[in-house]
Amino acid sequence: MGRIIVMFTLLGLIGLGLAVVQPVGASPQARPLAQPTAFLTPTPGPDGRIIYIVQPGDSLWRIAAIAGISVEELMSRNGIQPGDYITEGMELELGIAAPARPTEIPGAEPTEISPQLSPTPISGTGEICVLLYRDENGDARLDEGEEPLADGQVSVADVSGRLAGEHTTDTNLEGYCFQDLERGDYNISAAVPPDHNPTTVMNLPLRLEPGDIKYVQFGAQPSSSIQDAMGVDGGGRSTLLGLLGVFLLLAGLGLGFYASRYRRHSPR
Structure with missing residues (x-):
């Protein structure tokens, strides 16, 4: 009986020893390979x-x-x-990345967006045509039959005083046109030939826009015409004064004759 107990005790110790030694000697299971850490896919830029x-x-x-x-x-x-x-x-x-498509809402119609139109800057040039004419009647208006006046001077300058052009007038019925003038404010002036007097203002400001053709007219009259007119008026005035003097002289003589006869017939 005692031998049986000793035998079972030895078998139990042997089994316990095997249980303890087996995990230590057993080869460990291979670990899975480390996987790369995932990251968020970057968002595509405007160019995709x-x-x-x-x-x-x-x-x-x-x-x-x-x-x-x-x-x-x-x-x-x-x-x-x-x-x-x-x-x-x-x-x-x-x-x-492929371009993203806009999300379509059921039942909604696409809205057309009209492009914003920016105003086109105005560009180009204009003309100023100047005529110096012989103002025969001196009424400061270009009348039918009045001719261009030669040997005068016309000029165009901008607001800063910079000369844009000048010209000596001739007998061209259309005058002279200053071309290719930029948009802006200009001052047009004229000078009459010798022995002439202006009948209009000789300086005129104006605004020129691209594509404009502006016409300016200046008038002048020969100095002799003015002197002749003054001579006619002076002669008429002299004649009137002469007649008045003769009348006063005759009236004086009549009064003298009447006074002398009155003295003769008056009683003394």
């Missing part, structure tokens, strides 16, 4: 390019594996040569 910023510890293999492309494609897209290194903060292109 997907750009990734290199982080600390990144490698071309890791970035290509996570982006789902080959290392060769990643290197080709970014011009990376064998032996090149990537650095933290470097931008790498991962691909080109």
